[in-house]
Amino acid sequence: MKKLENKVAIITGGAGSIGRTTAGLFLEHGAKVLLVDINEEDLKKAVEDIGGMDVKYCMADVTKSSQVQKYVTQAVEAFGKIDIFFNNAGIEGVVQPIQDYPEEMFDKVLAVNVKGSWLGNKYVLPQMNDGGSIIITSSVAGLLGSANVSAYIISKHACVGVMRATAVEAAPRKIRVNSVHPSPVDNRMMRSLEEGFSPGQATAVKEQLELTIPLGRYAEPVEIAKLVLFLASDESQFITGTTQVIDGGITVQ
8 A cells, every 4th residue: 555645745865865765665655756955966866766757856955045945846846735844954064072063064064954954844834735744854863962973963952843843833734743863874974973983993983883772783774764654644643743763772771
């Protein structure tokens, strides 16, 4: 049974591993998808890899109001409506203690991860069908603390605030708003962070991080995508304002 038959979804961060994998899963379940990212070549490659007539792309900077409005308009023009918004774009920043953390990088991380999330909701909501679903990508970093990635930690905590504020405002229209909180995922972002934590020792860092996860490994992108699919579907129609943790058990310790 297709869970998203005749639904239209926007996915920001669409060229990344989680966005691209989620798009493929959405298409399998009958959705039409607009992928949004800042790099056009990566977007074209993602669309080619996914294939089909029901996936399109829009190059946009999620921190710019005009470009957010552009991707919302393009989704409506291409597919006629919006039912699902996977508000997924995010960056990791750099690995530095607070006293050394570059202010310009702090500003960039907050702009993408927080302002980008808020702007997406701001412009998607007026165009979204009643009964729709918004899913915001946070992280276990949005629930816990960790050294040397302060901008990322702060931004992912703020994503919870964006989610909760939007959930209350959207509830009268039966629009659900939830956040997902993955553990480390086996993807490009974690390769960057592993190298940042200990240059030249990324493999050893990964092994040490996996020891902190009760299930003993990183998440795979498809596992995050399956949770997002559930939250996007009508199976989650009484779930809103929640922090959906998918972390192999990190937060139980």
